[in-house]
Amino acid sequence: MTVRANVGGTFASRLFLVAALLVTMLCPARGQKYEGRELVQAKLLADVTAVVPGKPFTVGLLLHMVPNWHTYWKFPGDAGIPTEIKWKLPDGWKVGEIQWPIPLKLDEPGDIQIYGYHDEVLLLQEMTPPASLKDSTVQLAAEASWLVCEKICIPGNANLKLDLPVAAQSTASNEEIFSRYRRSLPQDWPAAGIARATWQRQATELRLTVESAALANYPAADFFPVPEANVVVGHPKVERGAGGQTIFQVPIETADKNLAALNGIVVFGQNANGPGRNAWALESTPVIASTAVLPGNLARFLLFGFIGGFILNLMPCVLPVISLKIFGFIQHAGQDRRRILRSGLAFVAGIFAWFIGLALLLIALKSAGREITWAFQFTNPYFVVLMSAVVLVFALNLFGVFEISLPQFANRGVLGWTAQEGDAGSFFQGVFATVLATPCTAPFLGTALGFAFTQSGWTILLMFLAIAAGMASPYLLLSAQPAWLRLVPKPGPWMLRVKQLMGFLLLATLLFLLAVLGAERGVEAIVWTSCFLLALSVACWMKGAFIVPTASSGSRFVSIGLMLLLVLGSAWYFIGGKFAAAKTVSAETQTQGGWQPFTPQLLENELKQGHAVFVDFTAAWCLTCKFNEANVLEAGAVREAFERHGITKIKADWTNADPAITKILKQFGRPGVPMYVLYPGNHAEPILFPELLTQNLILEKLETVSPNVAVK
């Protein structure tokens, strides 16, 4: 290592530096000898003269190869293996990934293509010492191993040490070599205005199209892939297209049909293989630094699923239906125990049926290679229309406008959840409660489902069963132990009033669903849906008024015909025609309160400039999201803190299942919204918040963002 006079250092530390230098010289790196020559000389360098506690610096492994011999890049190509560095660091130290300079592409006879380095290379890594560092000196030790080849290949390794003093401040060291190799590192992918990359899969070939006038101007362009370990790629071919397009074709030799993109670098310059080249790093995902799915064993996640399922009962979107069930229990209190148990079991079966059905659907979609997420059904406006209709019909039923009867049970009289609750009614209540529950991703469920979605079909099924069991557990308990129902009031005429009150709760749910539709499709969509709902209400009234056992079969026939005509006709006209024509609301019109609408480019640009960014992943149908926004994100103290720290606020609206947003949700291992991410700026690791926010939680994390880096 080169030692520069450290003016600020003490005499002792200077003395130490000299000693360290001597030690380094006395223990030369051991490489390997071939025909009397040392093929590779290895040593460690630091870009600072001293370690400052808590302050990151860069170390480099310098490899000197004898002429014509080469070591390998992180993807070696058809032969060879990449150089490896295993650090033995003191406690509390952190080391970053190896930053590899742009390699040479070398051709060998037999159409063998490799990526590597001739003569010299410096492999850079960021080192972060602990802030609590107390020692006066530190020793960083590493074992480096490599394969060096010319006509033949020889593996080599060396145990290397780097001694550095610890000081309150440090100056730059080895500047020339570090800046030279930093310049030859691939850069982050540029803004969309400069280069846009798209991947296409065509049978056994992946095709990368880069639209960039800047790139098109260079005589040489190439793509160096960095495939995952289980992917075998052939040699990329380059083609120049019209309008600044450069197309790279990469043959994929492995059978993985879902592979849709590769990591790699796009290399360009005056020459294909000489010095002075530049490169852009292409990550197959648009955002840097994703956090991995939390590790953990299945049992723990199943427990989370169970707890999460239980909490679903308390979610605002489920409450109206749940109250109906509790009402049912009140009604049956004191009745035959077996009957109560049967009705409870039917309700529970409904919950399970929905979750199993959902799990099977998700597994099917997943195996078909679709992006799947929790509550995905609510991103479909027709599903929301259907839900609105169902909610309204049930509300009218509770108001007593009509009674629900199923023909096959006609001899048993009226069914539904009125006077005589049947098993079928209980079953559908269970299904209904669960359908309404899904848009609220309860705490715990996020983590548990995030885990499940990355797993096999069986795990997904098990996970959904755990959630169903959690949600069903209180009813199972109440059905099995009806004695506990003694605590609730005795049945009486007050029940009719409560029933009607529940009807209004359902109407409130209907308002929420209409608001969702409005966010998805605009005001027009609400109007046309309401027209349809009005026609539906009239049909329900006709059912209650004219289709009664006392009516003659002729008038019943006419009534049924009119009802069908009304429902189908209005559905066809208002939903099939008017509603379908209503336009999707564009996100740009929704900027308010300093929130910018999400685009991948916006996020990328902000992060590239080192800004701190907070992203709110939300959806119109997500009540937990609305709650967090109203009570935390828009609260005075939080707003003020966002402003003070100069944080860019981005709102990622997932109401219409924007695939770019889905991708980021998946990167963080989350199956759906809400999700809150704080990028602290200066390329630091993003911070993920839990689903339920508190003001303190946000304020605390914001303190970690230093205001000076975030000034816009």
Added chain:
Amino acid sequence: MKTKLFATLLTIAASTALIAADSPAVGTTAPDFSLTDSKGKTQTVSQYKGKYVVLEWFNPECPFVKKHYGSGNMQKLQEEFTAKGVVWLSIDSSAPGLEGNLTAEQANAKMTEWKTKQTAFVLDPDGKAGRSYGAKNTPHMFVINPEGKIVYEGAIDSKATPNPSDIANSTNYVKVALEESLAGKTVSNANTKPYGCSVKYK
């Protein structure tokens, strides 16, 4: 002098634009060749129709080959599967003057020294067989089924290092492919990235 000659050779080889040779895909018919083995017998792929055939690209100087022979790993595989009727051909495609090129006598001596158990040691000094298979590494492994179709192509195992101590903790892809094939199953992992030294073609 030697380096200069080699550099010239390299340049000539590169400028004569070798035919691009990606390995034939798994599931396609294995290319045939007709070469002499170290015992002077003619070896072809077609003569073994009805049997499983393993092709192993070999270079005795390559550290990755040494990893599997020095540890006895390759010999054990050869012994196990030739006993089950599998034909095992080790192929040396190193060109004369380059690393790993062996004459018939040198090959026989190496086989005795390393106690190898393959069916035959095939000499391919002009690299014809190697190129037709797109063999890029030593060891680069192929498994051919009795119908003459390639059922496995790629690495010998899952740990791409020259370190023999990694063998114990790695999955031997060739062993798995042969076991699955012999049990009448399709090979679960039929294509992996081969690792090792480059084949020393002219």
